[in-house]
Amino acid sequence: MSGTFIGMPTFPQAARGAVHDVTLRANLRHATHTIRAKREKAVSELSDWAALREAGKRIKDHTLRHLDRYLVQVEETVTAAGGIVHWAADADEANRIVTRLVKETGESEVVKVKSMATQEIGLNEALEAEGIAAYETDLAELIVQLGKDRPSHILVPAIHRNRAEIRDIFRAEMGEWGRPAPDGLTDTPAELAEAARLHLREKFLRAKVGISGANFVVAETGTLVVVESEGNGRMCLTLPETLISVVGIEKIVPAWQDLEVFLQTLPRSSTAERMNPYTSTWTGTTDEDGPRAFHLVLLDNGRTDTLADEVGRQALRCIRCSACLNVCPVYERAGGHAYGSVYPGPIGAILTPQLRGTTSEIDASLPYASSLCGACYEVCPVAIDIPEVLVHLRERVADEGGRGHRLEKAAIRAAGWVLNHPGALAAGERVAAKTRRFHPKKLPGPGAGQWTNSRDLPPMPAEPFRDWWRKNRP
Amino acid sequence: MRVALFATCVNDAIYPSTAIATVKVLERLGVSVDFPAAQTCCGQPQFNTGYRRETEPLVRRMGRAFEGYDYIVTPSGSCVAMVRDNYPRVARRSGNEELTRAARSLVPRTYELTEFLVDVLGVTDTGAYYPHKVTYHPSCHGLRMLALGDRPYRLLRNVEGLELVELPAADECCGFGGTFAVKNPDVSAAMGADKVRNARSTAADVLCGADNSCLMHIGGILRRQDAPQRAIHIAEILASTEEEPLV
Numbered sequence: 096m097s098g099t100f101i102g103m104p105t106f107p108q109a110a111r112g113a114v115h116d117v118t119l120r121a122n123l124r125h126a127t128h129t130i131r132a133k134r135e136k137a138v139s140e141l142s143d144w145a146a147l148r149e150a151g152k153r154i155k156d157h158t159l160r161h162l163d164r165y166l167v168q169v170e171e172t173v174t175a176a177g178g179i180v181h182w183a184a185d186a187d188e189a190n191r192i193v194t195r196l197v198k199e200t201g202e203s204e205v206v207k208v209k210s211m212a213t214q215e216i217g218l219n220e221a222l223e224a225e226g227i228a229a230y231e232t233d234l235a236e237l238i239v240q241l242g243k244d245r246p247s248h249i250l251v252p253a254i255h256r257n258r259a260e261i262r263d264i265f266r267a268e269m270g271e272w273g274r275p276a277p278d279g280l281t282d283t284p285a286e287l288a289e290a291a292r293l294h295l296r297e298k299f300l301r302a303k304v305g306i307s308g309a310n311f312v313v314a315e316t317g318t319l320v321v322v323e324s325e326g327n328g329r330m331c332l333t334l335p336e337t338l339i340s341v342v343g344i345e346k347i348v349p350a351w352q353d354l355e356v357f358l359q360t361l362p363r364s365s366t367a368e369r370m371n372p373y374t375s376t377w378t379g380t381t382d383e384d385g386p387r388a389f390h391l392v393l394l395d396n397g398r399t400d401t402l403a404d405e406v407g408r409q410a411l412r413c414i415r416c417s418a419c420l421n422v423c424p425v426y427e428r429a430g431g432h433a434y435g436s437v438y439p440g441p442i443g444a445i446l447t448p449q450l451r452g453t454t455s456e457i458d459a460s461l462p463y464a465s466s467l468c469g470a471c472y473e474v475c476p477v478a479i480d481i482p483e484v485l486v487h488l489r490e491r492v493a494d495e496g497g498r499g500h501r502l503e504k505a506a507i508r509a510a511g512w513v514l515n516h517p518g519a520l521a522a523g524e525r526v527a528a529k530t531r532r533f534h535p536k537k538l539p540g541p542g543a544g545q546w547t548n549s550r551d552l553p554p555m556p557a558e559p560f561r562d563w564w565r566k567n568r569p
Numbered sequence: 570m571r572v573a574l575f576a577t578c579v580n581d582a583i584y585p586s587t588a589i590a591t592v593k594v595l596e597r598l599g600v601s602v603d604f605p606a607a608q609t610c611c612g613q614p615q616f617n618t619g620y621r622r623e624t625e626p627l628v629r630r631m632g633r634a635f636e637g638y639d640y641i642v643t644p645s646g647s648c649v650a651m652v653r654d655n656y657p658r659v660a661r662r663s664g665n666e667e668l669t670r671a672a673r674s675l676v677p678r679t680y681e682l683t684e685f686l687v688d689v690l691g692v693t694d695t696g697a698y699y700p701h702k703v704t705y706h707p708s709c710h711g712l713r714m715l716a717l718g719d720r721p722y723r724l725l726r727n728v729e730g731l732e733l734v735e736l737p738a739a740d741e742c743c744g745f746g747g748t749f750a751v752k753n754p755d756v757s758a759a760m761g762a763d764k765v766r767n768a769r770s771t772a773a774d775v776l777c778g779a780d781n782s783c784l785m786h787i788g789g790i791l792r793r794q795d796a797p798q799r800a801i802h803i804a805e806i807l808a809s810t811e812e813e814p815l816v
């Protein structure tokens with residue numbers, strides 16, 4: 096089974112390994128730069144991109160503002176269409192519900208459509224603990240699962256792997272799970288895809304239970320929507336007898352017409368495609384067609400707490416396109432695993448500490464995992480001001496005063512006093528200028544020492560500007 | 570027209586030459602500049618590290634120090650972005666009237682130097698002379714928050730003798746990010762190393778920018794590498810003349 100993120104070191108520590116891993120850096124750089132260029136082209140084809148971005152933002156904000164109303168509506172419409180709605184306050188509850196539903200079918204195997212929500216709650220691990228095997232059917236998810244690895248990207252969870260690594264994983268692991276990899280498998284994309292196809296086909300035809308998430312839930316009809324590229328999701332959604340969908344409560348849109356915005360912005364932002372190859376929609380159950388039982392598990396797991404935060408709630412607009420990851424210079428160097436959650440990159444840095452709280456060291460380090468360069472905000476198709484939320488969450492972490500922050504706060508306060516007394520500031524500057532011959536290029540100790548590990552400090556000037564001004568412009 | 574220079578704390582203490590250059594360029598273009606001595610720091614480092622309340626006295630100080638001036642000009646894009654984007658936020662969250670007034674009054678009057686030259690003075694030729702090969706790093710704040718666009722490039726192209734060469738991946742962050750450089754030293758250094766590699770690939774004598782915090786980071790790596798290239802603020806290039814050349 097794939098690994099979990101429990102017990103991860105803080106972001107700076109986890110990133111250190113990635114920064115010095117040459118293969119990982121090369122894989123990430125290549126992948127993010129390729130998709131980045133393609134996205135830019137796909138977006139520039141639309142003359143009304145700015146309007147679509149604004150529309151997406153408004154639809155999501157409106158829905159979040161009236162979420163109570165739309166949630167009730169979803170329960171009504173899904174039930175009326177023959178589905179059963181379950182409410183899960185947290186990960187444990189969601190896992191218990193899904194495990195019970197699977198057990199009630201008498202099955203011990205399920206096929207899965209790639210889903211962030213089920214990863215977020217650690218569903219596969221929870222099912223495994225109850226003797227139920229969950230098979231990922233998305234190619235990249237399959238690679239992660241077979242490799243006993245963790246996902247490192249929202250859309251391309253195996254982005255950190257190159258083709259040769261994937262071939263090795265297929266050769267070594269496929270046989271353990273079902274149909275083994277063909278003899279003499281090479282690392283050409285066509286052969287790798289064919290090996291996965293044959294391996295997965297067996298699973299699709301056998302499985303009686305499918306588990307999915309959803310990109311959207313349309314409140315007016317109780318319809319769920321999944322967009323995908325490979326078609327494996329569609330197999331999982333239609334072949335099994337029972338379908339269980341686990342969906343975060345922020346995935347609701349009020350009406351079908353709202354999809355016209357997101358079905359344009361999502362594929363262009365994520366895969367740089369004009370339209371994604373497969374868009375599947377399902378509404379309750381239908382006689383003689385598709386699953387006979389449909390369950391919708393509506394997941395909170397920290398979302399209502401997030402909604403309560405005036406600045407932070409905009410993170411719930413996210414449509415998980417991953418554009419912000421692909422442009423982020425920090426993600427590119429640190430890799431997805433360093434974020435210690437299934438949501439890596441800029442969105443992970445603001446979403447994870449809100450969903451999980453900031454009490455653990457890794458969660459408290461995430462708001463600082465950014466240089467605030469703003470590239471993420473610029474590409475976000477629902478205009479989430481990620482830098483604004485990062486700074487806002489830093490305030491929360493600093494207020495909580497965890498490790499390191501008490502000292503930092505004291506230093507900031509002391510500096511604040513000096514900055515509020517220009518006379519003291521000028522005196523300090525003068526001392527620094529007078530003693531400049533004694534200033535080292537490198538500093539010892541943590542903090543400033545880390546700064547000078549890779550950079551020289553600038554030489555101090557002979558006099559501060561305010562003294563020059565006093566002498567030259569009297 | 571009453572114009573005040575906001576030197577910024579970094580320039581005042583570490584890069585006075587940039588503030589002096591700003592004064593000289595402006596005076597050469599007929600602007601008489603004042604330096605209100607009550608100014609200190611815009612509060613950007615405090616705010617971005619999560620100390621919003623600690624920036625409140627600095628917003629108040631900025632408001633008082635620059636009262637009565639038509640324009641506040643500063644050679645620091647990130648400090649302008651602090652005033653424009655974050656002062657209104659600080660004011661809103663504090664609910665304090667003086668802060669609200671300060672923010673409302675400072676935002677429309679605060680200009681980044683190249684912005685002020687091009688938009689307010691209508692000047693793209695500052696009469697400068699600088700016979701060197703130069704590449705320009707636009708900095709995230711200038712690029713995305715202030716949308717300085719081609720203003721700095723237009724100014725540089727009109728400098729006599731200057732050869733402007735394009736910086737590969739110019740729009741990528743240099744990895745400074747204030748306290749980011751201290752809190753995430755490895756990632757910051759990796760970003761900086763890539764920026765410097767790109768800068769050195771241009772074979773320019775000088776990497777120029779409009780923000781000394783980024784230049785301190787990039788310049789520090791260049792110095793550590795003993796590179797012949799130097800990081801220099803655009804104000805110093807625009808101030809350089811044949812009679813008084815920048816050395």
Ligand code: SF4
Pocket residue numbers: 364412413414415416417418419420442471474475476477478479
């Ligand atoms: S934050 Fe924006 S850019 Fe990032 S994944 Fe979500 S929608 Fe996409």
